[in-house]
Amino acid sequence: MKQNNNKAHKFGMVIDLDKCTGCGSCMVSCMSENNVPFKEDESNKKDSITWMSVYKLTNGKSFPDTQIVYMPRPCQHCGGKGDHGHSPCVSVCPAVATDYGYDTGIVSQIYTRCFGCRYCMGACPYHARYFNWWDPKWPEGMENYLSPDVSPRMRGVVEKCSFCYHRYQAARDIAYYEGRDDIEEHEYQTACTTACPAGAIVFGDLNNPAHQVHQIVKPDPHPDPRNKHVVGKSRNPKVFRLLERLGTNPKIYYLSEREWVRKAGDNYLDGEWDKIKNYHGATLSND
Amino acid sequence: MSEIENKTENGSTESAGEGTTGDTKDDKGLGLGVIFFIVAFVVCFLSGTLLFPKLLYSKKEQPFNFDHALHVDEAGDCDSCHSFREDGSFTGIPKLDTCLDCHSEEALGETEDEAVFVEEYVLEEKEVPWYVYSRQPDCVFFSHAAHTQTAGMDCVTCHGHIGESTSLKPYEENRITGYSRDIWGKNIFGIKKNSWDRMKMDDCAECHKEETGHKGYCFQCHK
Numbered sequence: 032m033k034q035n036n037n038k039a040h041k042f043g044m045v046i047d048l049d050k051c052t053g054c055g056s057c058m059v060s061c062m063s064e065n066n067v068p069f070k071e072d073e074s075n076k077k078d079s080i081t082w083m084s085v086y087k088l089t090n091g092k093s094f095p096d097t098q099i100v101y102m103p104r105p106c107q108h109c110g111g112k113g114d115h116g117h118s119p120c121v122s123v124c125p126a127v128a129t130d131y132g133y134d135t136g137i138v139s140q141i142y143t144r145c146f147g148c149r150y151c152m153g154a155c156p157y158h159a160r161y162f163n164w165w166d167p168k169w170p171e172g173m174e175n176y177l178s179p180d181v182s183p184r185m186r187g188v189v190e191k192c193s194f195c196y197h198r199y200q201a202a203r204d205i206a207y208y209e210g211r212d213d214i215e216e217h218e219y220q221t222a223c224t225t226a227c228p229a230g231a232i233v234f235g236d237l238n239n240p241a242h243q244v245h246q247i248v249k250p251d252p253h254p255d256p257r258n259k260h261v262v263g264k265s266r267n268p269k270v271f272r273l274l275e276r277l278g279t280n281p282k283i284y285y286l287s288e289r290e291w292v293r294k295a296g297d298n299y300l301d302g303e304w305d306k307i308k309n310y311h312g313a314t315l316s317n318d
Numbered sequence: 319m320s321e322i323e324n325k326t327e328n329g330s331t332e333s334a335g336e337g338t339t340g341d342t343k344d345d346k347g348l349g350l351g352v353i354f355f356i357v358a359f360v361v362c363f364l365s366g367t368l369l370f371p372k373l374l375y376s377k378k379e380q381p382f383n384f385d386h387a388l389h390v391d392e393a394g395d396c397d398s399c400h401s402f403r404e405d406g407s408f409t410g411i412p413k414l415d416t417c418l419d420c421h422s423e424e425a426l427g428e429t430e431d432e433a434v435f436v437e438e439y440v441l442e443e444k445e446v447p448w449y450v451y452s453r454q455p456d457c458v459f460f461s462h463a464a465h466t467q468t469a470g471m472d473c474v475t476c477h478g479h480i481g482e483s484t485s486l487k488p489y490e491e492n493r494i495t496g497y498s499r500d501i502w503g504k505n506i507f508g509i510k511k512n513s514w515d516r517m518k519m520d521d522c523a524e525c526h527k528e529e530t531g532h533k534g535y536c537f538q539c540h541k
Contacts, residue, residue: 073328127536129535129536130534130535132535132536132537132538134535135535135537137537139535139536139537139540141457141536141540143457143540144484144536163460180459180541182456182457182541183456193537196537196541197459197541199407200459200461200541201406201407203461203464204405204406204407204461204463205405205406205463206406207406207461207464207468208402208405208406208463208467209406209469210467210468221442283492304350
């Protein structure tokens, strides 16, 4: 039987924080694409669900030196320590309701399997997972506008960003039908990527040097000699990942020209940042 | 002999007598128990196999009978009606438009079923509300293109010899889950003789394991 024996993908994202205006289009497109239920009071953050969430960061300085950055945060699709697929959430799930797809690098969430213990929410360092405290309630007639490609969730289960996996499936369907072995870069793009009016989000295969995301990130294939748990550190001095030193190896990379923004990506003790700020992986390291 | 001795003597004989009668009673009880167990087992077993499926599944008749064999003779292979769209997705049960490629307001044959079809659906321009035996739960993603186009599987492997049937069986719906009985399979014990007998997650995983060496990651079949 013929099978797709191509090299594994590793889908990832670069978000240019200097381009992001904080408009929230990514959040809206994500919710409508993935049948994410909205609540009567969306400002109640203990109840509302946002697979993609935009955070506001400031440099803490007063006028006229104040600077603000908006940081979109989808699920980071962590590869776990050493990038072996032991993501924090996958490791703790007692029901195998979430697993790491070694063929795509995407962390799944299976709603029918989840029984709502919320260990994964506790394990996730990025607050990317959300719990359904209630059954979704759609305004009358709106059920007809739900996407049939994404199953809606019931109360009592956890949900999170899936990198719009149904779009990957749809892209593969065409490829299978046309007898192609693999999909093109433009065929599989997440809803937030296509919705961003500023073009701040770039999505693609981090393993494929032809993809834009690879060209921006230039991921270091070797483990970081300073911390062997970190794999895929960007060799681009402007690119960073959130809480990178934990070794969760997220596939969401952030890009900024500004040093204070890059510093905001992790919690640094006094003096730590100065030692680390010019260190961009073993290959291009200056020290 | 004192009263007390009398009493103890009587008591001991009484107790001995009770002991012997007690033994025979116990044997009787054991025999009855075995019979009761067998009877209860048979009753439970029969109600489990005969009555339980009737309780669990409700039967629904299709809107009218459809003769697959006749259509295969007239129209050709499965894919003359069950085809792919240009985006690689599968059409499944054909819509009225597909039927109207051949059918019209005048009946082609003389069957009562076609008369119902023409009168109630063609003339009314209404889609036929077929019950789909093979419909999977909402959380399942299935790519026909991957299986039939790329892996080269036959329709029969999963759907059985439905193309040779002349009548539609009643649709049986699980009262609890709302799923078709074809997912669990006709056999209430879940015993499977043919590859198309049931279509649960284990059956998908079993074939994936055999053919690709891996059961697949969750998102391969879930959405």
